[in-house]
Amino acid sequence: MSLHRGVLRMATAAVALAAGLAFGAVAWAQGEWKAPPEAHSLKNPITKFDAKAKADAKNIVETNCVPCHGVTGKGDGPAAAVLPTKPADWTSEKVQKQTDGEIFWKLSNGRGAMPPWKSLPEKERWELVSYIRSLKK
Ligand code: HEC
Structure with missing residues (x-):
C-alpha cells in the first residue's frame, strides 16, 4: 500500500x-423516547392522591424538577434554554397519553439531560407520576 x-x-x-x-x-x-413494553402495565400504588400527598409531591418537584421543567411543568424552567433537548411539557398530550407505568419508568431511568431519579424512594416517584397526572388539561 x-x-x-x-x-x-x-x-x-x-x-x-x-x-x-x-x-x-x-x-x-x-x-422519540419510548419506555420499554414491560413498563406499560406497571401499576401506580398511589390510590389516594389527596391534598397532603400533592403538597409533598410539589415539594419534591420544586427541589428537583423546576429548574428544567418550570414551575407549571411546561418544560420552560430557567435551565431549559441551555439544554440540547427541551425538557418535556408535563401538561402536553404527548406526556399525558402515556400510562402511569411509562411515565414512572422514564423519570426513574432518565435519558440525556433528563437525570435518572432512582435515588428517590419508589413511593415518591409514583407520587411524582400522580402529580404530573394532576396537571392534565
Ligand atoms: C437537568 C434538567 C432536568 C431536570 C432537573 C429534570 N428533568 Fe425531566 N426531562 C428533562 C429533559 C431534557 C427531558 C426530555 C428528555 C428526552 O426527551 O430525551 C425530560 C423528560 C422528562 C420526562 C419524560 C416525558 C416524556 O413523556 O417523554 C419526565 C416524566 C420527566 N422529565 C420528569 C421529571 C421529574 C419528575 C423531575 C424531577 C424529579 C425531572 N424530570 C427533572 C430535563 C430535566
Whole structure:
C-alpha cells in the first residue's frame, strides 16, 4: 500500500467516524423516547392522591424538577434554554397519553439531560407520576 493511499484511507475512516458520531448525536437528541413494553402495565400504588400527598409531591418537584421543567411543568424552567433537548411539557398530550407505568419508568431511568431519579424512594416517584397526572388539561 502506498503511503498516499494509507493516509487517504485513514482520512476516509475519520470522516466516516465523525459523520457517525454526528448522526448518533442527532438521533440521541431527537429520537422519540419510548419506555420499554414491560413498563406499560406497571401499576401506580398511589390510590389516594389527596391534598397532603400533592403538597409533598410539589415539594419534591420544586427541589428537583423546576429548574428544567418550570414551575407549571411546561418544560420552560430557567435551565431549559441551555439544554440540547427541551425538557418535556408535563401538561402536553404527548406526556399525558402515556400510562402511569411509562411515565414512572422514564423519570426513574432518565435519558440525556433528563437525570435518572432512582435515588428517590419508589413511593415518591409514583407520587411524582400522580402529580404530573394532576396537571392534565
Ligand atoms: C437537568 C434538567 C432536568 C431536570 C432537573 C429534570 N428533568 Fe425531566 N426531562 C428533562 C429533559 C431534557 C427531558 C426530555 C428528555 C428526552 O426527551 O430525551 C425530560 C423528560 C422528562 C420526562 C419524560 C416525558 C416524556 O413523556 O417523554 C419526565 C416524566 C420527566 N422529565 C420528569 C421529571 C421529574 C419528575 C423531575 C424531577 C424529579 C425531572 N424530570 C427533572 C430535563 C430535566
